Amino acid sequence: MPLRDLLASRVPLRPVVVDNDGNCAAIGETWVGAAVGCRHVVCLTLGTGVGGGLVLDGRVYRGAHGVGAEVGHLVVAADGEPCSCGGRGCLEAYASGTAVARMARSRLTNDTATASTLRELGSNVLRAEDVTEAAAAGDTLAREILAEAGRMLGCGLTSLVHLLEPELVIVSGGLAEAGDLILAPARAELRRRAFPASVRHVKVLPAKLGNDAGLVGAAALVLAKPERP
Ligand SMILES: [Zn+2]
Numbered sequence: 001m002p003l004r005d006l007l008a009s010r011v012p013l014r015p016v017v018v019d020n021d022g023n024c025a026a027i028g029e030t031w032v033g034a035a036v037g038c039r040h041v042v043c044l045t046l047g048t049g050v051g052g053g054l055v056l057d058g059r060v061y062r063g064a065h066g067v068g069a070e071v072g073h074l075v076v077a078a079d080g081e082p083c084s085c086g087g088r089g090c091l092e093a094y095a096s097g098t099a100v101a102r103m104a105r106s107r108l109t110n111d112t113a114t115a116s117t118l119r120e121l122g123s124n125v126l127r128a129e130d131v132t133e134a135a136a137a138g139d140t141l142a143r144e145i146l147a148e149a150g151r152m153l154g155c156g157l158t159s160l161v162h163l164l165e166p167e168l169v170i171v172s173g174g175l176a177e178a179g180d181l182i183l184a185p186a187r188a189e190l191r192r193r194a195f196p197a198s199v200r201h202v203k204v205l206p207a208k209l210g211n212d213a214g215l216v217g218a219a220a221l222v223l224a225k226p227e228r229p
Helices: 005-011 021-032 097-109 117-121 127-134 139-163 174-178 182-193 208-225
Strands: 041-046 050-056 059-061 168-172 202-207
Touching: 021 041, 021 050, 021 059, 021 168, 021 182, 021 208, 041 174, 059 174, 097 117, 097 127, 097 139, 097 168, 117 127, 117 139, 127 139, 127 168, 127 174, 127 182, 139 168, 139 174, 139 182, 174 182, 182 202
Parallel strands: 041 168, 168 202
Antiparallel strands: 041 050, 050 059
């Protein structure tokens, strides 16, 4: 669909630029967020799914036809959990809000021995936010679920670090609000798996702009004039 032309015919503002949310978040964080001054940045958004954007040598990398950098669909487990894309074992199937809610429901059903405040909510209405809130309050089962999501995130990061050796990995999105409950196991798994030389200088940090990263990046596409899609 020619979305840019469609928008341009309806709104009086110029220029009209269309880009995806993952790229916009990466641009926003590099413009005024956690990655200011960095030229090699991987940005991951852990929301309902897992989105992402890559800044390589100071430029947003979009692939040959603008549909690259789908980091949420890096395969971290051959024949693993089903993913929203129709495939199996993608990072999104382990490190998204949807995945965390699924893992929590599964644990609550299959592990009746471990006490958890999540049981009071009823597994049908359980959301990822409930898991992060319970984990922040010290719930062991909720913490184990976030640690598992973090470990799988670390597996995905290992491939990205081996491939790209970025200076910085920024993690944003609702699940990133769990902070070190998910980022510490991700860092540990990354350091355990990656070549020491590849990972030595890589930092894994939460986003600075939070959920506004995409909005700020969209503004930057017009105001700061980086290379546009
Ligand atoms: Zn997928």
